[in-house]
Amino acid sequence: MKNNRRDFLKTVGTVGATGLAAAVTVEPAEAQSPAPPTAKAAPVTQVAHAYTFFTAPEAAFIEAAVDRFIPADELTPGGTDCGVAIFIDRQLAGAWGSGDRMYMQGPWQKGVATQGYQSPLTPAEFFRAGIAAANTHCRNTLQKDFDRLTADQQITVLKDMEQGRVTFDAVSAQEFFNLLLATAMQGFFGDPIYGGNRDKAAWKMIGFPGVVAIYSEHIKTYRNKKYDVEPKSILDLS
C-alpha cells in the first residue's frame, strides 16, 4: 500500500520546510541569462502534483474521496493518480473557486432544492467547510479523520452523505457530496490541460476519441462499428 500524504509529511517533517525550500532555490543571474545556443534542455516530464489551495489534511481527504469515487482497477488508475485531486485544487484556487460568474449578493435564505445553490460561501469556501464538517463527523463517530478510515468505512461515510443520512452543521452533507462528486467527474473526464484525466485515462476507458473530431465520412462508415483511435487532447495539440 502506498504511503499517504500525511505519512509523507511526517517523514520529511523535521527537515521539511528548509530542505524543500533550498532544493528549489534558483540563482537569479543564472535563471535570467539565456541558455547557450548549443545547450539542450532536459525534456520536461514532471507532472504538477503540489497543492495550491488545499492544506495537507484537506488534500488527504480529497485524495481518499476521489480514490473511492474512481477506484484503481483494470480500467484506470485511481482518482488521485489520474490527477483528479490536483484538478479540484486548481479549480478551487482559480476563478470558479472564488465565485466567478455567480450571483453572490444577499440576503441569504436556504430555499428549496429546485432553487439551486443558495450558500453565501464561494465554492472554495464551501469545499473547505465541507471537508472540515465531514472530518468532524468521522472523528465523532469513528474517532479518526476520513482519510484514516478503512476504504470500506470511507465508502459508508460517502454513501451516508450522498443519501442524506447524516447532517453536518456548517453545510449540507448532501450538497457537499454532490458538489464534490460533480467536480471530481469534471476532473476525471475533462481535458488533461486542467490537470485531471492524466494520460487521457478516462477517455481511453470509455472510447472517447477526444478533440480531433472530423467525422463527415465516419458518421456513415462507423455505424455500429467501434472507432478505435488514440485519443487526442487539447494538450496534445497545443
Added chain:
Amino acid sequence: MPTRLKEVDVVIVGLGWTGGILAKELSEAGMRVVALERGGLRSTNPDFAIPQIRDELKYAVRNALMQNPARDTLTFRHSPAEPALPMRQLGSFLPGEGLGGAGVHWNGVTWRWTGIDHAARSHYEQRYGKGFIPADMPLQDWPMSYAELEPYYDRFEHTAGVSGKAGNLRGTTQQGGNVFEQPRDRDYPLPPLEPSYSQVLFNEAAAQAGYHPFPRPCANASRAYTNPDGARLGACVYCGHCERFGCEANAKGSPHITVIPKAMAQPTFELRPHSWVTKVMLDSTNKKAIGVAYTDVSNGQEYEQPAAIVALCAYAINNVHLMLLSGIGNPYDSATQKGVVGKNYCYQPGGGGVTLFFEDEIFNPFMATGAFGIAMDDFHANDRFDRAAMGAVGGATIIVGQSNGRPIGYRPVPAGTPRWGAEWKQATAKWYLRAMNIGVTASNMPHRYNAYDLDPTYKNVFGQPLLRLTYNFVENDKKVVAYVGSKAAEIARSMKPTSMTGPGTLGDYNIVPYQSTHNTGGAIMGTSPANSAVNKYLQSWDVPNVFVVGASAFPHNSAYNPTGPVGALAYWTADAIKMKFRNRPGLMT
C-alpha cells in the same frame, strides 16, 4: 452625468439573431442604426479556433459564452406564496452574451410552427369545444397566420442555411419530409445531414409502427453553402461540439457570420460592444421613447443614446426585464389577472424521454451535430391526433438527435447503477458507446400564475431590481409528457434494447439542471392592448416607437425549438419598420 450622444434613427439593444437581422435590414435601407451589445466582440477565428474551442469544461460546464449571473440574473419561485430566491449560477437555461448572442452557441434546430400554433385558441375551441381549454390557461391565437409569415420563415431558413426535407410543397405531400407541416413555397436550402446509427434504427422503428418520421430541420450545413446575402457557410463535420460552443467550421447558421457582417459593411451602421442598456427613456407623456440609457461596462461610463426607434432585441428574458424597468406597458398581476407585461411565460417540459442500452450495438455518440435528428410530429403538428384522448392541450414531438458524446456531461448508465465506485466505472466503460436516447419535447401552454414581475428584494450590479420568475409545470404539461412519453416507450420497446430507462414523469420545475434555453413569453403579441404587450408587428401598444423582438412575443410555447419563428418575426418586423413605420410613425394596423 451621463454623456448624451447624437440622435440616430434606430437603436438596437442586443446583437444576436434578431438584432442582427434588424441591423442588416434597416441599415441597408439607409437608416442610421446603432447596436448596443452588452458583451464583447468575437469572431470564428480566433475565438472559436481548434483545439481550444473543444474544451468541454470551459464552454459546456463553466459557460464561457453565456450571460454572467454576477452582473444580472433573475429570482425564481414555484408559486406566488413562496419566497423567490436568486438563480446564483446558470443551470436550466443559458442566455448568451457577446456578439451573435445565443445564435452563436445554439444547436441549430429550426422549425416552422404548426397551423395549430398560429391559431391556438380558436383551433381548440372549434375542435374540442370552449370547455376544453382550462380557465387558468390564457391561451390565445397569434395575431398573424402561418400563411402571412411563410415568406419570412423561408427567408430565415435561407439565411441560416437550414438542412432538411420538405414534407408539404405548396399543398403537395412529400414523402420522407414532415407530412404534417404547413405548406411551404420551396424546399430547404440544403438536403438533410447523414443520419447517425441511432437515427437509422429509430427511423425504421417509427415507420414500422405506422408513424411519419423525417429529418429534423437544422441550421447545421450539410454541405458548403452561400446564402442569398453572399455569406459563406462551411460543411458540418459532425464534431459533437455545437451547443454551448461556437462553430470553427462556420457550418452552424449564426448571426456573426451572416447578417451582422452585412450590417457592419454599411456606413449607416455602428456597433458598440460592452454596452449594457439599463433603461428605455420615455418622454413626459410616457407614450414615446426618446432613446436608451446604457453603461459601458468596460469603464463604467454612462451614456444616453437618443433614437427615433428603439428595438429591444435582447434575450427573451431581458426584453421583458427592460420593459418592466422602463415602465413600458402595464405590468401583469397574476392575483387580479390585470396588465400584460410579464404574462404567459412558458418553457419546454421534458422528462418523457427514454434511454436505450444495447449489448451489441455501437452508437459512437461523439459523432454528432447539434441539431440533426429524426423527428416525428404524429403527436403534435398532426391535426388528427385526438387531444381528447390525451386529456390535454398541446402535444409533443418525439426525436432521436445525437448532439454530443462529451464525457463530462454524457455518461449514460442503466437505472440502478451507482453514481461512483467500481460498479459505476464498469457500467460507464461498458455503456458509453452502446446507449441512445429517444427524446420527447413537449409544448407548454400558458398558465395564470406562470409569469414575470420585478423582484422586491434582489438587485443587479446597476442597482436595479432583478426580474422575478414564478413558474411551475402544471397538470396539462404532466398529461402531455405522460401520454407522448408512453408512445416513445412503445417505439423503444419495439427496438428490443437489452434494457431501457424511462420514460420519467414530470415533477416540479427545477432551475438547476440544464433543460433548454427555450424561455418564451412575457411581452406577448396579440390583437389588442387588453390581451398583449405588442401588436402583430411586435410594436408596443403603449409606446409605439418601441419594438420588442424575439421569443418574448410568443403567447405559448410549441413542442418545437423557438428560433425558426424568432428569425421569421425579426424579418417580418424589419419589413414593417422599413415599409410602413418609417413613412408613417405611429401604431401600425
